[in-house]
Amino acid sequence: MIAVGQGFDVHQLVEGRPCIIGGVTIPYEKGLLGHSDADVLLHTVSDAILGALALGDIGRHFPDTDPAFKDADSLVLLRRVWDMAKERGYRLGNLDATIIAQAPKMAPYVPQMVEIIAGALEADPRRVNVKATTTEHLGFTGRGEGIAAQCIVCLLSDVLSS
Numbered sequence: 580m581i582a583v584g585q586g587f588d589v590h591q592l593v594e595g596r597p598c599i600i601g602g603v604t605i606p607y608e609k610g611l612l613g614h615s616d617a618d619v620l621l622h623t624v625s626d627a628i629l630g631a632l633a634l635g636d637i638g639r640h641f642p643d644t645d646p647a648f649k650d651a652d653s654l655v656l657l658r659r660v661w662d663m664a665k666e667r668g669y670r671l672g673n674l675d676a677t678i679i680a681q682a683p684k685m686a687p688y689v690p691q692m693v694e695i696i697a698g699a700l701e702a703d704p705r706r707v708n709v710k711a712t713t714t715e716h717l718g719f720t721g722r723g724e725g726i727a728a729q730c731i732v733c734l735l736s737d738v739l740s741s
C-alpha cells in the first residue's frame with residue numbers, strides 16, 4: 580500500500596520571536612509567530628503525513644485554542660503525528676519539502692533539518708529532501724512578511740488494502 584499526502588503552511592515573521600525552522604534555531608532578526616513555536620517546516624511535514632493518513636491536519640489534532648500547545652515544540656507534535664502513521668503500519672517512503680523564504684539563508688541549516696526530520700520519522704536521511712527558494716522579492720514571502728513551506732510525503736505499508 581502506498582499513501583501520499585501534501586502539506587502547506589505559512590507563518591508571519593515578526594520581531595521578538597526565535598526563528599525555528601525544521602527544528603533548527605536560525606540566527607535572524609525576526610522569528611515566526613504562532614500559538615506553538617511556529618516551525619513552519621515541521622508543520623507542513625506533519626500536515627503531509629496526516630494527509631496521507633486521511634486524518635485531517637495538525638490544527639485538528641493540536642488546536643491553537645488549547646493552552647497545552649502554547650509555545651509547543653513542533654518536533655514533539657511531529658513525533659506524535661508519526662506515531663499515528665506507525666500505528667497504521669506505515670514507514671516513510673520518501674519526503675520532499677520546500678521552504679519559501681526571501682531570508683534568512685536556509686542552505687547552511689538544511690543538512691541539520693534533514694537529520695532532525697529523518698530522526699523524528701525513524702527513517703534514513705536519504706529518504707528526506709529539504710530545499711529552499713526565494714520568491715525573487717515578490718509577494719508576502721518576497722517582502723519578508725512571512726515564510727511558507729510545502730511538503731509531499733509518500734508512506735509505505737506492507738498491509739494490502741481490501
Ligand SMILES: Nc1ccn([C@@H]2O[C@H](COP(=O)(O)O)[C@@H](O)[C@H]2O)c(=O)n1
Pocket residue numbers: 679680681682683684685686687710711712713714715
Ligand atoms: N531562504 C533561502 C532561499 C533560497 N536559498 C537557496 O538559494 C538558492 C537560490 O534561490 P532562488 O530563489 O534564487 O532559486 C536556492 O537553490 C536555495 O538553495 C536558501 O538557502 N535560503
Ligand SMILES: C[C@@]1(CO)OP(=O)(O)OP(=O)(O)OC[C@H]1O
Pocket residue numbers: 588612613614615616617618622637638639641642643644645648649651
Ligand atoms: C501548531 C498549532 C498548535 O496549536 O499552532 P500554530 O503554531 O499557530 O500553527 P498553525 O500552523 O497555524 O496551526 C496548527 C496549530 O494547531
